[in-house]
Structure formats: C-alpha cells, structure tokens
Amino acid sequence: MTGAPVTLLAATLVFAACLALAVVLVLTKVGRETRRRRRAALVAPLRPHLIAVSAGEDEGPARSTLVAAEGPSRRAVTGAIADLLGKVRGLPAEHLVEVLDRHGALESAMADLRHSSPVRRAQAAQLLGVSRVPDAVDSLVVALQDKAGEVRSSAAYALGLIGDPRAAAPLLAAVGAPGAGLPAGLAADALLGMGVGISGALGDALSDPDPRTRTVAAHVCGIGSFTRALPCLRERLALDPDLTVRETCAQALGSIGRADDVEVLARHTEASQPLPLRRVCAEALGQLGEDAAVSTLAALLRGPDPRLAEIAATSLVRLGPCGRAALDAASDERPVQSALTVASLQGVLR
C-alpha cells in the first residue's frame, strides 16, 4: 500500500493548509478593522469641517480647510464627500462639489473611468454622478458597456442623476446586452430622471429585439406619461412574444391610454388570451376610466374565473355611476359582492 512518507506528507499538507486558512480568516477580520480605523483616523480631524459644510453652517473657513487637505487625507476627504453627496442636497451639496473640484477629484475621476480596477471605475462614475458633472456624459455612456457589472450600474445611476436625455438610447441598449445586462430596475430609475426628451428613444426601444429592454421602455412610458409611445404600446400588447412585456404594456396603457385603448385592452380580456394577461387588462380598463369599458367588464362578471370576475367588478366600481349600474345588474354574483364589500371597507363606496 501507500508509502509512509507520502501519506505523512499529505496529512501534514492538509493540516498546514487548514492552519493557514484559519490565519487568513483571522487576518481578514483584523485587516478590515484596521482599515476602517485608519480611514476614520484620516478623516477624524477634518470631520467637524465636513459636517459644518454639509449642514450649510459654514461661511468659508471650513471649506478652505477641506480644500487645503493633502495626500492621504485628501483622498479620504474625497471619499467622505462622495458619501455625503448622496445624503444632502441644496447649497451645501454645491459647496461640497466645489471642494471636490478644487481638489481636482472630478478631473481624476474622469481619468479613473479607464482605471484597471473595476472598483475604481465604478467609484469614479458614482462621483461624477453625485457631483452632477454634465461633461462626464459621453464617458459615462461608454462606461455603460464596461465588462464589470458594477461599473455599468454605477454609470447608469450617474447618468440618471445628471439627467441628460442623450444617454437614454445607450442606456436602454445596455439593458438588453448579452449576458447579465444592465439591471432593468436601475435603468428605469435612471431614465425617469432624464425628463421628457427621451420619448424618441423609448419608442425605438419598444421594438428592441431584447424583451428586457422592451419591458423597461414600456414601464417608463407608463410611469412617465410618454403618450407619444401609445401606438407602439398597443402594438406590443397585441404582438409581443413575451408575456411580461405584454403585461407591462397593458399596465402602461391603463395609466396613460386614450379612449380608443378601451377596445385594445378589451380584446385582450378574451378567453383566448393567457389568464394572467386577461387579469392585468381587466384591471387596466378600470384604471383607464372610460365608460366605454363597461360592457366588456360586465361580460367578465359571470365568467368561470372568480379572480378575473372580481377584478372586473372592482374596475366597474372605479368607473363610477355607469359601472355601478352594471354591478347592480349582476349583484347575485359572488365576485361582485366581494368587490363591493372590499370597496366599502376601503371607503371607496359612500
């Protein structure tokens, strides 16, 4: 069988590896504590000044002290200000950005967008965003294609804060990039910070080949009231191969649709459609608030699915007198009674 020296060697190796790992474990803990203390120690003398500037209780001297910081404390101050900018707004925020600018931190952040460390690239993007540097838009758009996910996310977040509508199209494209893509929710948040100038980009994105991009675009259209996209939303609701996209379009039509959208939504409450979509459309009809929806909704009250029937009943409650009349005609149906009970508990019915 196996020779004694070999086995002893193996056993010793395993034992040594365990010991080494235990040491690494302890060092991890010690290292984190030490780094935290060192950072705190660097910022500590300047902290009262940082707080004074952030609180807007500074006539200038505190700012000058911060500007005068050198070396490692200057880097620590930059980090601290980046954090603070996420917490305060108004004049104090402008003063903090001024300190960053005088430190040259914004300039080096622009350069850091091409740094080899992804953490540095992401932090640079963040800093440019919270400082709302308009000149950074082009570089941040490039960073949307970074190979590291956190850099893409930081760039999107920064672009949302800066709010330049030119970034909308590349942002939407980044959502549908192969692989993980840009987180859709983050992209939607950022797009909503870009104002009305993005409606063209949203319209185009509704016919993007990737369903994630289409979902984000449809959602933002609905929340941000981009009515120019209505024709695209209708088309996507009818034809999109992805159920999530169709549901999102139906919700958007419910919040920003016109009178002619009653017919579009009504068509998708029919029995040939997937049940989840029918339920979403029945709810959207109530939200749309057009009396023309009454006959469609009334027909759903007696269907086999109690959920769909109750959603239709709730939508009729929302439609006001016309809808109530339809409900009275079907008051023997349990879904109708249930919807009315809930509505009266919520105080919707007088």
Next chain:
Amino acid sequence: MRELLEPLRGVVVWLMDVTAVPVLAYFVLINTSYLVLILLGALDFRSYLRGRKTVVDTLGGELTPGVSVIVPAHNEEAGIVTSVKALLSLRYPGHEVVVVDDGSTDATFARLREAFDLVELPRDVPQDIPVRARVLGQYVPRDGRTRLIVVRKENSGRSEASNVGVNAATEPLVAMIDADSILEPDALLRVAKPFADDPTRVIATGGTIRPVNGCRVVAGRIVSVGMPRPWMPRIQVVEYLRAFLVGRTGWSRFGGLILISGAFGLYRRDTFVEAGGLDPDSIGEDFELVLRMHKLMREAKADYRVEFVPEPVSWTEVPSTFKVLRNQRRRWHRGLWETLWQYRGMLFRPRYGKVGLVALPYYWLFELVAPLLELYGIVIVPIALVLDAINVPFALLFLALAYGYAIFVTLAAMTLEEWAFHRHSRWRDLGVGLVCSVLENFGFRQLTVWWRLEGWWASLRGKKQVWGVMTRTGFNEEAS
C-alpha cells in the same frame, strides 16, 4: 482467537485492496467539488462586495414587482399574530400577507380575527392550482387598508395549504416562507431584486437561511447576532454557512441551482401555477418543485434564471435536540432520494442543460451516495486497522483526506463569510466557529450520516413518512 479472526482478516484485506483507492478518490473528489463551489461562490461574493463599495442602492426601485407572502399555519395560536405583524411591517413597495389556516383545531383563527378585526368576504378562491381540500372562507381586515388575507380551509397538509395561498394571492410574485422565521426588515427587497434586475427571465430566487439560535431578538427583529450556547446548534451555524450559503451561491453562479429551501423562496406566480404548485404527496416538496420548474422551462426551451441571494435574509430556529435533528435529517435525505429518483429521466439528457448534465449527477453522486460511502469508510478503516489489514499511515491518509480536507472546506466557507458579510462581529464567535469546524467531524457528522441513511432506507422499504413535530424552545427574547 487468532484463528477465528483470520478469515475475517482475509475478507477485510481483500475489501481494502479493491476499495481503498476508490474510496480515497471519492473523498478527494467530493471535498474538491465543495471547494470548487466555494470558489464559484467567492466570485459572486466579490461582485457583491464591489457593489457595496460602489453604493448604488437600487433596492425597491422601479420595476420591483408586488409580492404575496404565503404563510401556511396549522395550530400556531402562540406566534401567529406576532409573525403576521412582523411580515406586514417588512419594507416593501407593495406586498400582501396571505395566511392559510390549514384546519387548525386551536385558536389560530380566533387570534387573527381579534387582532386584525377580520371580516368575511363572499369570495371564492380561484383554482389556478387544482386543490383537493375545501376552502371554508376568506377574510380581510375591516380597516380596508392592512394588506392581509386569511383563508380558512380543511386540513390537508402544508404543501396544499401553500397552494391555496398562491391561488388566493393577487401579486405577481409569491414568497414561500416559514411562519416562525425571523426576516430581516429588507428581506423581501433583497430577494426580489433579481426579478427587478431581469424581469423577463428570473422565475425563482432563494434566500439565505441562518440559524437564529443564540441571536438576540426583540419584537420579532434580530438585534444582535450571536452564537448559541449548546454545541449542537453551534455546529449547525457552521454547517449552514458551508452547505447553504456558500454551496448554493456557487450553484447559482454556475447557473445550475436546483434547490431552493422551503423556508425562504420567491417565485413568479404565473410560473409557479404553470408548474402545478407544490406536490402535496412529495416529502422534498421544495426541491421537487424547483426541479419541475427547470424541467418545464427547459422543455419549453425558455430563457430563464433561478438565482440565489447570498445576503442573510431569514433566521430560523435549528434543532437543539437529537430527536428533532434526527427527524429533520431523515426527512431531508428521504426527500432528496425520492425526488432524484422521480426525476431520474432528466439525468445526462442534453436538453436539460446544466441541470441534467451537471447538477443532477452531482446530487446523485455527492449528496445522495455520500453517507453510504462515508459509513463504509468509518466502519472499515478502524476494523482494518485493528486487524492489521492496513498500516497506520494509510489510516492517517484517510483521516486527512476525508476529514482534514473537510475542515479545510469549512474554514474556506467561514473565511468567505467573514470577508463578505461578517455578521458575527464578536471575536469569541469566530473562535467558537473555528472550534466547531473541527468538532463537527467528531460525532456530529457520523450521526447525520446514520440519520440520512435511515431516511433513505425508510423510503426504500416504503415506510410512511411521519413528519415529526419541530419542538421549539422559543426565541431568546432577552439578554445572553
């Protein structure tokens, strides 16, 4: 005496000749596979850490779908009101709580009715998932604002109660949780984030579960994380880190996560329904459901993802007596075996991708069979040593590769936790953890090996599974 032992010795020598090398190789392989999973998990932790350093807080932003939290309850009068209040106060933009009273014979429903002033609704539960048991009624709070639905039904077991809850749920996502777990305030936000990040592909996410034993709990919230005093739950703290936290993160990173614990999982309601919900006759119903979802999606050639969220979100009481732990492990292994057997048709089939080609074979080889081979090892090696069929260096080698390597793997998991999450802030806890990583291998591990085999054996003999009652000692509400 010597003559008597001689034939036995012959058998043992022959056995060792044939099996020694394969058994050693098996242990090296299994521990190496854990290590690979841990390294994969490390990649995931690294992006998590980077994300935290770059502070883009996107929790609860746009596109966060609504969630229905499903709480099946059977005779839970003692804790139900506290649990529901805690769930209602979770931070989330739009969640409802659906309690399913599964034919309780105690005051579960009465307590709820009193606490929330419930009113009955003339509402029928949709049969999205077909359910055998009769639903007795649905109730909502009178204030019309608190988002709680209570469904009463005839008793028919936990899985079916969950299915009824999903049927009654109205939001696009459904959360399956243990009623008595303690959730972090932003647990739902974290576990729902993958759905907001990738709304068209993610179908299920699992949350990390950690033992609550030893933590300080005030008003249903974790105030400080600590190590339990008794050694059995202590060892489980370390075990959970290795097996659930790091192991599942690794699988998720690889794209082959096939197990989401029933104690915290979030699913797209439509996919959950399409798959047919939890199987009331299955013992490993959480595992079975996720496999069924994989099968469904793969056969439909859908582009989909199942993700694991490594950040701690849910804290649950782990067994602190042998009896309860034995029941738990027997049930787990029996569920594992029965589900793997049921889905044996997916094995090695390219159409099931990573699930059929890697994850399932792995579970067969390293999760199911492991206790069998380990038992063989711990029985044969000492015997062989006594009978002089092997030499001391070989026994040492076996010890090093089977146990020493296992300790190394556990330490690696602990190091990762310390690096990424460091929830245990006290030095003493770290020390206890280090001791546990070694201690686990003397007694605890052998017991679980035996219990797992018991569970497997019971299933093979066709014995009916008795669920066993999880006797809880109650959370340590003050001090310690």
Next chain:
Amino acid sequence: MEVSTPEGTRVLVADDDADIRELVEFKLSQAGYAVQAVPDGLAAWEAFEANPPQLAVLDVMMPGLSGFDVLRKIRESDHPRVPVLMLSAKSRDSDVDTGFAIGADDYVIKPFSPRELLHRVNTMLSRARA
C-alpha cells in the same frame, strides 16, 4: 410675533448613518436645541422611555428596531403626542404612506436639505406648543 425659542428643547435623533446623525445633531444644536443622538432603533426607544424628548427625528432603516417600529412604540407609550419626523433614504410612496399611516407628523427624504429640516422642526414644535 416671536417664534418659540428652541433653547433647551430636547430633540432625539436616531440614525444608523453616522454622517446623517452628526449632521442633524450639528444643525439642530447650532439652532439651540439640546440634541441626543443615538445609532439604532433600540437605543432610540430606550432614550425615549428614559426621558421623553419634545420631538424625535427617526431614520426608517436602522438595525434592530426600524424607525417605524419606534414610531409605533412612541404612539402606544405614555407620551403619544410627541411630534415625530421621519427621515428616510427612499422616496417610495409606500414608505411615505406607511409613515403617515402609523402616525408620523412629517417626512423628509434623503438627500435632504439641512436648512429645510431645521425649518420643519421649528414649525412642528411651534404648532405643538400652540
């Protein structure tokens, strides 16, 4: 008409974020308030019980007890009418809804303007005194 003088008015500030905690403490102290600042929900509740302040500024997300939990406890305590201002990082409507539903008097969203926060505190206190 003289706005009530803050001198000696006790304000409890609870936030786990040291930046915000020190900032609010500084701003309110400069205006003459006696500020007690604590880093988590449990400490906030203990401080409230030991010596009820005239006003409380609570962060929503804190380890242990959340700001909402503390607010609920205050409203169920012997001093249920102490004005409470919630300070939250998230602008989700649902959070704001929850805050007011369980009895917050005002709600400020981060990033916030310290000057505005001070004005709101002043107003809340003079209303409470009126």
